[in-house]
Amino acid sequence: MNRQSGWIALLIALMALMPFRAPAPLSYVPGEGWYYEPYGETAKWQRTRAKDQLQVAEDAFKAGDYSTTMSAAHRILRVWPLSDYAPRAEYLIGRCLEVRGRDEAAFNAYQNIIKKYPKSENFNDILWRQYEIANRFLAGEWFRLWNVIPLYSSMDETAKLYDKIVNNGPYSEVAPHAQMKIGAAHEKGGDYPEAVTAYETAADRYHDQPQIAADALYQAAKCYEKQAATAEYDQSTAGKSIATYTDFITFYPDDKRVALAEQAIAILKMEQVRGNFKIAQFYEKNKRWAGAVVYYNEVLQLDPNSTYASVARQHIESLKPRLQTGLN
Numbered sequence: 001m002n003r004q005s006g007w008i009a010l011l012i013a014l015m016a017l018m019p020f021r022a023p024a025p026l027s028y029v030p031g032e033g034w035y036y037e038p039y040g041e042t043a044k045w046q047r048t049r050a051k052d053q054l055q056v057a058e059d060a061f062k063a064g065d066y067s068t069t070m071s072a073a074h075r076i077l078r079v080w081p082l083s084d085y086a087p088r089a090e091y092l093i094g095r096c097l098e099v100r101g102r103d104e105a106a107f108n109a110y111q112n113i114i115k116k117y118p119k120s121e122n123f124n125d126i127l128w129r130q131y132e133i134a135n136r137f138l139a140g141e142w143f144r145l146w147n148v149i150p151l152y153s154s155m156d157e158t159a160k161l162y163d164k165i166v167n168n169g170p171y172s173e174v175a176p177h178a179q180m181k182i183g184a185a186h187e188k189g190g191d192y193p194e195a196v197t198a199y200e201t202a203a204d205r206y207h208d209q210p211q212i213a214a215d216a217l218y219q220a221a222k223c224y225e226k227q228a229a230t231a232e233y234d235q236s237t238a239g240k241s242i243a244t245y246t247d248f249i250t251f252y253p254d255d256k257r258v259a260l261a262e263q264a265i266a267i268l269k270m271e272q273v274r275g276n277f278k279i280a281q282f283y284e285k286n287k288r289w290a291g292a293v294v295y296y297n298e299v300l301q302l303d304p305n306s307t308y309a310s311v312a313r314q315h316i317e318s319l320k321p322r323l324q325t326g327l328n
Contacts, residue, residue: 045072050080057092066096087117094129103133105147107161114168127165127174134161134178138185155189159198176202176212183219192227196220214252218261221245225264228271235275238268270306273299277308284315289322 045060045068047053057072069092076089090113097106110126120126137143137158142150162185165178183198203216224241245261245268252258280295296312296319303309 046075047072050076050083050085053080054085054089057089061092061095066099069093070096087113087120087122090117091120091122091126094126098129098133102144102147103136103141104144107133111164111168123169124172124174127169127172130161130165130168131174131178131181134158134165134181137161138181138188155185155191159185159189159194170205176206176209179205180212180216180219183216183223187219187223187226192223195223196227199223210252214248214255217244217248217251218255218257221248221261221264225268228268235272235279238272238275242268242272269302273302273306273308276302277312280312280315284319289319293319293323 045056047056053072053076057069057076060066060068060072073089073092073096076083076085077093080086090109094106094109094113097103097109107130110130113120113122113126137153138155140153142153143157145151159182162178162182166175166182169175179198179202183195183202186192186195186198199216199220203213203220206212206216221241221244224237224244228235228238228241242265245265248255249258249261276295276298280292280299283289283291283295293316296316299306299308299312
């Protein structure tokens with residue numbers, strides 16, 4: 001066994017010393033992953049000037065030859081990284097990655113342009129392409145390990161993509177939509193507090209865009225409403241939802257969703273009544289009579305005509321003797 005192991009080790013050593021040329025050199029680009037550079041046919045696509053090399057990439061992309069496009073474009077970034085042709089080369093890489101379904105890597109390629117070439121002529125187009133990529137992750141596309149192996153869907157990671165878009169151009173044409181989608185991603189992931197923060201940011205930052213601001217305020221109110229539906233003894237979010245719906249109705253009285261907002265307010269007020277009644281029962285069960293009376297009275301103040309109100313009055317009357325005798 002030892003002799004066999006020795007022969008194997010010797011063979012490996014000899015192979016390591018032998019000249020070796022890989023049929024397809026492997027290169028790694030941070031954020032984009034690994035790619036292969038074709039070997040044996042390099043003369044067909046390699047050029048000695050950056051301008052000519054970019055033309056090869058452009059022609060290959062138009063022809064649907066994405067492998068050659070990637071190789072030619074990466075060569076520009078490697079050999080002429082400071083040339084005027086580098087931003088366009090990076091853009092073509094992003095386009096190829098998108099076509100190949102490697103959306104996260106494509107997003108990163110576009111992000112490289114924003115970082116390294118902020119004055120790129122494709123700036124607005126890049127932001128919109130990043131936005132469309134993020135939309136696919138919002139729809140359920142999975143994030144990948146090493147940009148290759150699909151691993152998981154994540155609304156938190158999706159929100160971060162939209163956040164990068166907003167940071168890239170906070171007052172660009174796409175930014176208000178991306179800010180709204182940050183809220184949508186958190187909302188879809190069930191993180192209502194973060195969703196509210198994102199929507200309120202959109203309403204505040206883009207208040208001069210009525211449609212965005214109205215949508216943001218309405219969605220913030222809905223998120224408070226959803227959060228209130230999950231609360232047990234804390235009904236404060238119901239109050240925040242009512243306040244936000246009320247602001248929405250006040251600022252945008254002609255919006256077609258006003259009727260829905262009014263209906264939601266009525267339901268939330270009933271939820272507040274139910275919540276306070278439940279809290280009162282909790283205090284009464286634990287023989288904390290004064291606390292029970294406070295919350296039963298809150299039920300009467302919120303809606304004296306509700307079905308809970310008549311029961312609350314009965315409980316208040318039954319608890320008065322205990323309060324008068326100091327049995328609290």
